[in-house]
Amino acid sequence: MHVGAVEPGERALVVDDLIATGGTLCAAMDLLVKKCGSIIEGMECACIIELPELKVCIVWISK
Ligand SMILES: O=P(O)(O)OC[C@H]1O[C@H](OP(=O)(O)OP(=O)(O)O)[C@H](O)[C@@H]1O
Ligand SMILES: Nc1ncnc2[nH]cnc12
Helix, strand or coil: CCCCCCCCCCCEEEEEEEECCCHHHHHHHHHHHHHHHHHCCCEEEEEEEECHHHCCCCCCCCC
């Protein structure tokens, strides 16, 4: 993620191409909150492909 990628007042959509354990997607969300949390109005995430055999269910809560 580049410095200044998200500016004050903007919304953020985090997209990962594939979700396996969800670790990468959660880490990206955590990074956004850590760096820009106080200036982001809304955050959502999405993935294109999931691996259903892993039966992953993500509950991400901003810390
Ligand atoms: O849900 P997770 O368990 O975190 O796994 C998903 C991540 O794994 C893959 O990336 P990878 O680390 O293989 O690198 P790549 O993007 O270069 O393929 C994929 O692109 C996701 O970003
Ligand atoms: N279990 C998995 N299968 C395929 N690609 C992956 N990328 C990360 N985890 C993966």
